[in-house]
Amino acid sequence: MDIKELGEFGLIERIRDAMGPAPEGVLGIGDDCAILPQREGMETLVTTDMLVEGTHFLREDIPAHRLGWKSAAVNFSDIAAMGGRPTGSFLSLGLPRGLDSEWMDAFVAGYRECSDYCGAPLLGGDTTTSPSGICINVTVLGECRRGCSRLRSSAVPGDLVCVTGPLGDSGGGLQVILKGVERDAAAGALVERHYRPVPRVREGQALAATEGVHAMMDISDGIASDLRHILKASKAGAEISTKDIPLSEEMRLVCARHGWDALELALTGGEDYELLFTMAPGSEPPVPYYVIGRITDGQDIVWLGADRDYLGYRHF
């Protein structure tokens, strides 16, 4: 069925029914604004991301369910990167006429799955027609105790540089898709990590509650780019030990088979949505992590064990 047959308000009702009700004490979809309570000593976190067809995704390449998951995930990941708890999301959709309602339902199911995983309801949004491709904008709100969020500007020379998981899987998955190579078990796993990144919401809160954890951000463009944001904001440098960059077994396998540079994909591929953080030596975060280098009083990144520089993904 063409979504046009639903009409605007039918479409909104369908999305609301699929997403479930707002929690007690919160006003969700249906009025001019959503309403969330404020509490003394807390802070509100806000992040927003736009995904445009043809730039961020190709409709024929990514299943609607996965696109729904990913649209939510990239935003929840920003709340995780501050150490916050997500409290609600807002979904704007620009949809071409003639789009099938089955696509829509699968998208919303994926969006809901990620929202449920992160514990945050859909509280509002906007739906409109788009004369060309699909345009998705998600805004997520979160909260944390005042002064407890972790900024990019807090790295200190001597800090260890750490990540919460293997890097490059998502970039490897994108190569599998773009180059159309055979999707065996390993390649399929990489594609799935590209489509369905897991926001490190629990890890982020645990890290923000750990003494000695200083700067934090999520890895969206690859650490070659993202770490530079921390260094710029903290007016510091870093040494990264390239041999300590964690790579998954699947990533090693697929890169070896196709002759791809696993390290380059790990450093510049982006979209892993693991957390990148710095901490004083001796800190004991209660989550799995990998030490990949340290913060220096230099100005840029020194790649130990590499004979070249790495730059991250550029959007324009």
Add this chain to the structure above:
Amino acid sequence: MDIKELGEFGLIERIRDAMGPAPEGVLGIGDDCAILPQREGMETLVTTDMLVEGTHFLREDIPAHRLGWKSAAVNFSDIAAMGGRPTGSFLSLGLPRGLDSEWMDAFVAGYRECSDYCGAPLLGGDTTTSPSGICINVTVLGECRRGCSRLRSSAVPGDLVCVTGPLGDSGGGLQVILKGVERDAAAGALVERHYRPVPRVREGQALAATEGVHAMMDISDGIASDLRHILKASKAGAEISTKDIPLSEEMRLVCARHGWDALELALTGGEDYELLFTMAPGSEPPVPYYVIGRITDGQDIVWLGADRDYLGYRHF
């Protein structure tokens, strides 16, 4: 200059510089999330709207400055409709390659002018390329004292139905643009009201602080559509006296000259962004308003003095 030459981070810096800094105690552009303080006894309001080129605007028809104003205004208007004070906005832009930076600068200047008028800083957003048209998404946060926001569901039979200003100017302005009629002083004024609607932020706060003011919303689709949202949410009906619908002098003039139905434009044209509210007789709001009818225990709208029904704008 092509915005591509600025690069993503250059573009973000340019927007940040043009918009000015975040206020004391608020973290704005530059980290994974913005941070706003919470206060005991307050509520956070959130609204979001997407504007898509070819659906909401034609680039050659609307000056970039006016589009910037309007993109902000339609969201601030939703905060006004709840009776809230805007606290910050988030701007996502999907921009075609080759867009001129002058267009961008004018857009941002208009966005800032409206933001300054409403007293709310830009606190974050996203910029990305779009392979087709411009896509704009704005999210605005606001706040009000707990329980003080005005919902659509609070209308009571016997309430007066009121609006804060003349209706139809924006719809009339759109006709001037679409039909290409001569833009004399009156027609030009209507076009300006279509491009540059004024969010009734001060009026909304004053109304929410007035005893006896019950339901409230902003007029985006025309009261024929918008009032029905209040009636549905409040399980009530309404009688509207069509001779009491306020029309501006310019609107009367332009409609008389071109033989347009001023009443139909006033009821169904939409985008006036005046406030529509209901209040107990005898209430004394400290803002200008026009009484146009009353809430009944019926089920729909009775148009007194009209020989037909009116329906609002349909999005799909």
